[in-house]
Amino acid sequence: MKYEFSERLKKLPPYLFVRLEEMTAKKRAEGADVIDFGIGDPDLPTPRPIVEALQREVADPANHNYSSSAGEKSLRDAVAEWYGKRFGVEVDPDTEVCVTLGSKEAIFNIAQSFVNPGETIIAPSPGYPVYSAASTIFNEAVCVKVPLRAEKDWLLDVGECPKGAKMLYANYPNNPTGATCDVRYLKKVQDWCRDNGTIFCYDNAYSEMCFDGYMAPSALEAGKDCIEFGSFSKTFNMTGYRLGYAVGHRDLIAGLKKCKGQIDSGAPKFVQKAGIVALGLYGDDGRLPKEVSDNMAVYSERRQVLVDGLRKLGFDVKMPKATFYVWFDCGMPSFDFTAKMIEKGLVVTPGVGFGESAEGYVRMTVTQPVERIKEALERMA
Numbered sequence: 220m221k222y223e224f225s226e227r228l229k230k231l232p233p234y235l236f237v238r239l240e241e242m243t244a245k246k247r248a249e250g251a252d253v254i255d256f257g258i259g260d261p262d263l264p265t266p267r268p269i270v271e272a273l274q275r276e277v278a279d280p281a282n283h284n285y286s287s288s289a290g291e292k293s294l295r296d297a298v299a300e301w302y303g304k305r306f307g308v309e310v311d312p313d314t315e316v317c318v319t320l321g322s323k324e325a326i327f328n329i330a331q332s333f334v335n336p337g338e339t340i341i342a343p344s345p346g347y348p349v350y351s352a353a354s355t356i357f358n359e360a361v362c363v364k365v366p367l368r369a370e371k372d373w374l375l376d377v378g379e380c381p382k383g384a385k386m387l388y389a390n391y392p393n394n395p396t397g398a399t400c401d402v403r404y405l406k407k408v409q410d411w412c413r414d415n416g417t418i419f420c421y422d423n424a425y426s427e428m429c430f431d432g433y434m435a436p437s438a439l440e441a442g443k444d445c446i447e448f449g450s451f452s453k454t455f456n457m458t459g460y461r462l463g464y465a466v467g468h469r470d471l472i473a474g475l476k477k478c479k480g481q482i483d484s485g486a487p488k489f490v491q492k493a494g495i496v497a498l499g500l501y502g503d504d505g506r507l508p509k510e511v512s513d514n515m516a517v518y519s520e521r522r523q524v525l526v527d528g529l530r531k532l533g534f535d536v537k538m539p540k541a542t543f544y545v546w547f548d549c550g551m552p553s554f555d556f557t558a559k560m561i562e563k564g565l566v567v568t569p570g571v572g573f574g575e576s577a578e579g580y581v582r583m584t585v586t587q588p589v590e591r592i593k594e595a596l597e598r599m600a
């Protein structure tokens with residue numbers, strides 16, 4: 220028996236990292252010492268209090284049954300409280316918050332919930348691949364990729380976006396460019412979306428990964444005509460736990476909850492309870508707790524070493540104010556550069572994998588210790 224993929228699945232491009240993983244595995248199989256700056260997965264451990272909470276909660280039989288796809292009330296309350304402390308925004312935990320299985324599924328499911336066949340989705344290019352691939356293809360929607368440009372600080376310009384689109388995705392702090400924005404910018408995007416009947420989806424997965432005193436804003440600071448996706452993944456080194464949250468307009472949250480009700484039965488209760496402890500690490504002033512700022516200090520040092528080293532090698536690199544990505548013009552087609560790096564046992568991500576308009580750029584993630592970064596720079600030289 221042979222099984223054939225659905226037409227939609229056939230249209231889905233291979234997920235970028237799958238191809239990179241194959242190339243890397245081949246190099247490793249040849250015995251090479253590979254230094255991986257590819258995927259955005261923190262190498263540092265989850266803070267102790269969160270791990271201890273998880274251990275405690277998983278041992279409690281009360282946490283062994285289904286949660287709800289909207290999430291535990293106690294975690295929704297904690298998310299609402301955290302929004303108040305961190306962004307000064309009041310949200311109703313029952314109607315304006317939904318717990319998610321990491322932010323990725325919600326970024327996809329929001330399109331499932333609101334986009335009809337033939338409608339337009341605006342996706343930044345470069346951008347997180349889910350916006351233009353799964354979100355578009357599984358809804359038989361039309362994706363308009365709007366280029367982000369270095370000369371505009373990689374900010375999506377709504378002046379370049381088509382009117383009448385059903386949905387717009389934006390993401391700052393940005394993967395892959397490391398670009399950041401302020402509330403004024405978010406207000407401009409939100410106003411444009413409201414004026415044009417477009418659903419504003421704001422991907423804030425890196426909101427807490429900021430450097431040098433910068434604190435990323437929430438799109439809700441500009442108003443509630445939006446839905447925002449946040450994540451425990453990068454903030455607390457919890458990528459494997461699969462926990463996130465969506466916060467925003469009650470209609471959008473209601474649609475997401477209805478969709479998820481058919482698809483998942485909620486994040487494990489013990490993971491959600493660990494999530495409550497994670498958010499509780501923040502004090503009333505909303506500043507980063509020590510557990511998170513210590514991690515950020517590690518990334519900051521690595522970022523400095525990598526950026527300084529790349530500059531010495533002649534690359535024009537901007538120091539990112541947020542995320543753990545270093546993004547730069549590699550001076551040649553980005554896949555050629557990536558292939559050369561793999562030859563040297565280094566994994567970097569070609570910009571073209573995030574969108575055609577990022578051709579010529581590459582992304583390196585600072586998830587390697589300083590010594591390994593120095594070694595990588597030597598190999599690059």
Ligand SMILES: Cc1ncc(COP(=O)(O)O)c(C=O)c1O
Binds near residue numbers: 322393
């Ligand atoms: C921009 C962006 N959004 C969302 C995600 C999804 O993260 P998670 O599903 O772990 O919350 C990622 C992961 O790398 C990302 O880079």
